Amino acid sequence: MTTGTHVIEVNGLTKRYRDVVAVDDVSFTIEKDTIYGLLGRNGAGKTTVMSILTAQNFATSGDVRVFGLPPYENAKVLSRMCFVRESQKYPDDALPKHAFATAKLFFPNWDDELAAQLIDDFQLPMKTRIKKMSRGQLSAVGVIIGIASRAEITFFDEPYLGLDAVARQVFYDRLLEDYVTHPRTIILSSHLIDEVSNLIERVLVIDHGRILIDEATDAIRDRAANIVGDVAAVDAFVAGREVIHRESLGRVASVTVLGHLTASDRAELASAGLDVTPVSLQQLIVRTTQRAASEAATAEEGALR
């Protein structure tokens, strides 16, 4: 493992709150100038991981390095990162202009023009105090700080809460536009997996404080397929393969199998009259998470016996 293109390195990171393990011995690296999706269920540990990476929270054990250095109390490292959390607090009297003017003071790459354009795009009311804003407007303030700060590593923790579909699309579009002209590392945590699936280049799936998937988005899409057709034919094809999901209706079955389909696989499918449909990122991640959960449950039962 080299540090060449890694901006973040995490080794054996564990975070324990009394009797809850929020992050369980996690190791991963984050590459430079890449958009990551940090995906997982509520309480999976997403926010905790991002908080520890930005030194807002503390690890129980393990090692975190950002730009090769520990981030805690390190202004040189922190000033290159931006993390606006989902329920960010602002000073009591603050108007949006105060928040943006302060962000300009602390983020060296801050772009006023970009911020002004985003204010316009999100139709942010500039004369309303932030504490009086709606959920969506509050999210917009965070999103604008996150994009316009152009920090080398930017974390977005479920930035879309309260944003309607149009505003979310504005967020994805503007983020991608600015990313193309100003490449940087972006880590986006989200539940809306299919919505962000076109945006993210790599996927990190976290569940029960552990990393389940750490792969390029394209590789994941290629990792599984739905085989649809006559039950007997489907069963014959999937025999010996790793099945992660199965649905059937009458004589028709739809089975999700893991593994890349080779040319001979496809020929076999065609001759058996079976259809192949792509698995959406969301489906794949949901099923992988469910399978991991049931395996964990089985293992636990086994241990109890």
Next chain:
Amino acid sequence: MNRTVNVVRMQLINKQTFVWVPLLVLGASFAMSLAIYAILNSSGLPGPFYGGGSQAPLWVLLFVGISSLTLTFPFSQAMSVTRREFFLGTMLAAAMCAVLLAAVFAIGGLVEEATNGWGINGYFFALDWVVEDGALGAAFFYFVMAMLIFMLGFWSATVYKRFGALVLTLIWVGVGVLLLIAVWAITRFEVWPEVVTALVELGAVGLAAWGLALTVVLGAVSYLTLRRATP
């Protein structure tokens, strides 16, 4: 260093909390004190009149200290500010606020003495005991009182942030019990006259010096608490 100065600017976003409310309370309590002195004067009492109204703006700083942490610390974390930068910048902002108040009090005291208590022998700033060491002594006394009260608020808020309401309450109950024991001991051993004499001999500047020491200790404790606090 630059980022620390920027924290001062971040704190001053709350101009209302940091500047206007203390000045408003100061103006209002000053006007009300003078009105009372004028009523007393017009009813033929010779004075001199003294009042405790000048304390009011100092106590406002308790809330300034609390809100400078509870609301601005989480924001400072989002601005990628280190805890050290946040602490130093906040202390600098508080010191600026305290210097402003101390200057108003010292100048007010000089004006009061020059005008013989606004012509009605009434004193708001120039309390005898405080101004006996001169205007600079009075300014030092008010500066320390302002910083100490701000720090009590800031320290309480750091404890609350890191350990929660229960621990904070227990600490304040503990402080109350200690004070009660002190009062009991002084009464039990009948040393009140000695205590009062010692305080008078200490004077405003001497007392302020002890206040400064307490402020520094509370500041150090707050910093250590803040170092492991999460937003």
